[in-house]
Every structure is written in structure tokens, then in C-alpha cells.
């Protein structure tokens with residue numbers, strides 16, 4: 255639900271997705287920073303420490319092996335030299351011929367053995383199968399000259415055998431003295447491979463190469479991994495440089511490209527009693543290869559650890575995102591609908607439980623408050639309806655009362671301006687008409703005025719009584735009112751039995767016609783009046799026409815004058 259609503263709601267989707275993305279990249283950086291970096295640093299430190307330790311171990315082991323190799327070689331050579339010396343001494347003491355065959359039998363490493371006289375001429379050579387060399391001279395050989403001069407046993411440098419095999423040899427020799435006189439030497443030649451092959455093989459199995467050089471710095475033996483050949487002069491080689499020997503072994507030093515394969519190697523040198531030097535080389539390549547292998551293993555471990563941590567973080571972030579999405583949905587429902595679904599997260603991390611519980615409580619409270627609010631709104635709405643109905647009813651009453659009041663007022667106004675006896679305008683009503691049709695006493699419209707007066711009315715009252723006079727007044731007024739044609743015309747009772755009629759816009763002719771209709775209408779009433787000459791009640795009328803702007807008082811006076819003339823003229827007539 256969260257994901258879909260996020261997709262369909264760009265307003266809310268973008269910030270939420272961005273937030274999750276930032277959180278994920280932050281987690282990634284955190285894991286890389288907190289796991290990978292320390293692991294790599296610690297691993298590199300560990301590798302460097304181990305590498306240094308193994309290098310030191312290798313160097314120490316190289317020194318030990320060098321010493322062992324030198325010692326065993328020394329013992330081998332010395333043993334054979336001692337054998338030759340013993341044979342020489344024994345033979346000289348007994349004035350016997352040295353038993354070379356016995357010597358070779360005891361020391362099988364001797365390829366040949368010989369005796370030579372004081373002049374260096376070979377007396378005997380063993381084995382005899384190699385040819386008879388008796389009479390040949392070895393006076394040029396070191397193994398003859400040195401013992402002859404020094405009187406001491408001697409270990410030679412390397413040399414090539416004179417036999418057909420041309421074997422690489424070293425010789426050990428010892429002088430013979432009879433009665434203090436040098437009489438010759440005993441010499442044994444040892445094929446070099448007799449004391450190097452096995453040692454080289456063992457050392458090579460341990461990853462080391464062996465070099466033996468003689469006192470002149472020429473190669474006696476170089477194992478297969480070294481690029482040196484027999485008798486190659488190496489006196490100037492760095493690994494043979496004089497060094498202070500510690501317990502018989504010089505310091506181990508690293509030498510570049512010293513191996514046959516071009517590789518580097520640590521080298522340790524020691525010197526034998528014979529003056530030979532033994533140098534052992536320990537290639538660095540296995541150490542480097544081991545370091546590379548460990549580094550690759552470490553990198554793989556770190557990589558797997560980081561990937562695992564990222565997977566776990568991604569899984570946890572997914573849970574967090576789902577829980578957060580549910581929270582947002584609940585909050586969004588609150589914000590948009592004003593309602594909240596029941597908050598029941600079932601897959602929320604324990605750490606977020608307090609937040610979820612707080613939101614759940616918030617939702618419950620919100621729902622309760624919302625329900626109360628709705629109820630209050632419903633009550634308020636009902637109350638408002640009732641109030642509105644009451645107000646409307648009151649307004650209707652007021653309107654009706656106002657209408658009645660206005661009607662009453664209108665009626666009152668009409669009555670206040672109406673003569674109660676005749677129904678014509680009274681003096682107040684006539685003044686109201688005057689106010690509407692004059693300004694400063696002058697007419698604002700043209701108008702005709704008729705002044706109407708009952709003839710001999712006093713006599714009528716006297717003859718018929720005042721109430722009968724009232725009835726006559728009422729009938730005359732009704733007849734006069736009936737004679738009016740225009741709705742704007744007005745009949746007003748201006749005195750006891752005197753009426754004024756105003757006809758807006760009318761001319762004198764019209765006024766006369768109206769007045770005549772009135773007179774005739776009264777005549778037609780045939781109200782008996784014994785005192786009147788005609789025997790019936792009549793009326794006299796004076797008429798006048800005025801233009802707008804004439805003073806009303808003056809107009810009324812003219813009309814009154816005309817009425818007077820009608821009276822004086824014999825009554826029952828219209829005079830203008």
C-alpha cells in the first residue's frame with residue numbers, strides 16, 4: 255500500500271524515496287567506513303606484521319641453514335683431510351708405502367688417491383684402472399706445493415681433473431716427513447658432486463639455493479637455481495663482500511635479480527676452515543606469493559563481509575521502510591481524511607516499538623477526539639438548524655407585523671389626511687398635496703382648481719337637523735368624487751360645507767366640465783330643500799386654471815372669488 259500510494263502520489267513519493275535512498279547510501283558508506291576500512295587497515299597491518307615476522311624467520315632460518323650447510327661441508331672435507339693426513343703420518347712413521355686402496359675403501363668419496371715423491375712425481379695412483387700415471391708430475395698443483403712448503407695438510411681450490419672424465423674436483427693432501435725430511439705427499443681428489451648434490455637437493459626442497467666458492471672466489475658449486483657455472487670468478491660479487499661474521503655467519507642481505515630466474519633473494523654467507531665460503535640464498539618470491547595469496551584472501555573476506563553486511567542492512571532498511579511507510583500512511587490518512595485506520599503494525603523492528611505504540615495511542619486518541627468532535631458538530635448543526643428555523647419564524651412574524659404596521663401606518667396616514675364624514679381629503683391631506691406640488695408657495699405643475707360650496711346649507715341644517723346635514727354633506731362629496739375622471743384629481747373638504755378640487759395638468763375647460771358634472775350630479779340627487787327656490791339642494795362652483803410657478807394662495811383666492819361670483823350670480827352654477 256505504501257509503495258503504490260507513493261508511486262501514485264508524486265507530492266509525497268519523491269521526498270520519501272529520496273529519504274530512503276539517502277539512508278541506504280548512508281548505510282553503505284557507514285558499512286564501508288565501519289567494516290571494510292578498519293578490516294582492510296587491520297588486515298593490511300596484520301599482513302605487514304606477519305610478512306615482516308616471516309621475513310625475519312626466513313632470515314634467521316637462512317642463517318641457521320647456512321651454518322649447518324657450512325658445518326656439514328666443513329666436517330666432510332675435514333674428515334677426508336684428516337684421513338689423508340693420518341695415512342701420510344702413519345706411512346711416514348712406519349716408512350711404508352701409503353695404502354691408497356684402503357684409504358679409498360674407508361673414504362669412498364675419493365675419486366682418486368695418489369702419492370707423490372718429494373719432487374712431485376706420482377708414485378702411485380688409485381684406482382689403477384684409470385691408467386698408469388706413475389712418473390707424471392703434480393708439482394704444479396697446489397695440493398703438492400702448499401704442503402711441501404708449509405708442512406701442513408691442505409684443502410685445495412676447485413680444479414678440473416686431468417683424467418679423461420675432466421671431473422670437477424677438490425683435493426685434500428698431507429705431507430710425509432721421514433726424520434724431519436719431506437719425502438712426498440698423499441693426496442685424495444673428491445668429486446665435488448659427492449658433497450654437494452645431496453645437500454643442494456635437500457636445500458632446494460626447502461626453497462634455498464647453495465653456492466660454494468673457493469679461496470679465490472671461484473665457483474666450486476652452484477645449485478640449479480643459481481646462474482653460476484663451475485669455476486666462474488665471483489670474487490667481486492656483493493654477496494661475497496667481507497662482512498663481520500656473527501657466530502660464523504654474515505648478515506643476511508637482500509640481493510636483486512641474483513637468481514637464475516631473475517628473482518631476488520636473501521643471502522647469508524659463511525666461511526669454512528678451508529677458506530671456502532658457503533652462501534645460501536632464500537628467494538623472496540615464495541614470501542611475496544604468500545603475501546599476495548593472503549592479501550587476496552583478506553580482500554575476499556572483506557568483500558564477503560561487506561556484501562553480507564549490505565544485504566543485512568538492505569533487508570533491515572526494507573523493514574524500516576515498510577514500517578515507516580505504514581506510519582506515513584496512518585499520518586497521511588489523518589491529514590487528508592481526518593480519519594485514521596487502526597494502527598496495528600505486525601512487522602516492525604523492536605527498536606521502533608515505542609514509536610509505533612506512541613503512534614497507535616495517538617491514533618486512538620485522535621479517533622476518540624474525532625468522534626467527539628463529530629458528535630458535537632452534529633449537535634451543533636441540529637442546534638443551528640433549530641435556531642435558524644426560530645430566527646426565520648421570527649423574521650416572518652416581524653415581516654408580517656412590519657407589513658401590518660406599514661399598512662396600518664399607511665391607513666393611519668390616509669385616515670389622518672381623510673375627512674371622516676365625507677371621505678374626501680381633510681385640510682391636512684390637502685396641505686400634503688400642496689407640499690408635493692409647490693415650492694416656496696408656487697405651483698410646480700400647471701393645475702385647475704374648483705371651489706365647491708353647498709347652497710343655503712345653514713337653512714338646510716335648520717330645517718332638517720344637523721344629522722341630516724351630515725348625510726347631505728356625505729352624499730354631495732360622493733357625487734363630486736364620482737365626477738372626477740383622472741386618478742391624480744383630488745377632492746378636499748377645506749371648510750364646513752366647502753370643498754376644493756385640484757386637477758393637475760387640467761385647463762379651464764376641463765375644470766368647467768368637471769364642475770358641471772358635479773353640479774349636475776348633485777342636482778340628480780334631488781335632495782329636497784324647502785328653503786331653496788328650486789326646492790332641491792344645489793351647489794355653486796368657482797373655477798380657475800393656473801400655470802406652474804403661480805402662487806397657490808393667489809390661485810385659491812381667485813377660485814374663491816369665482817365661487818363668490820357664482821353665489822352672487824344666483825347659485826347652482828359654475829363661474830370661472
Ligand SMILES: Nc1nc2c(ncn2[C@@H]2O[C@H](COP(=O)(O)OP(=O)(O)OP(=O)(O)O)[C@@H](O)[C@H]2O)c(=O)[nH]1
Nearest residue numbers: 708709710711712713715720721723724750751821
Ligand atoms: N349639518 C352640518 N352643518 C354644517 C357643517 N359645517 C357647517 N355647517 C353649517 O353650514 C352653514 C353655513 O352657512 P352660511 O355660511 O351662512 O352659508 P349658507 O347658509 O349656505 O348661505 P350661502 O352660502 O350664501 O348660500 C352654517 O349654518 C353651518 O352651521 C357640518 O359639518 N354639518
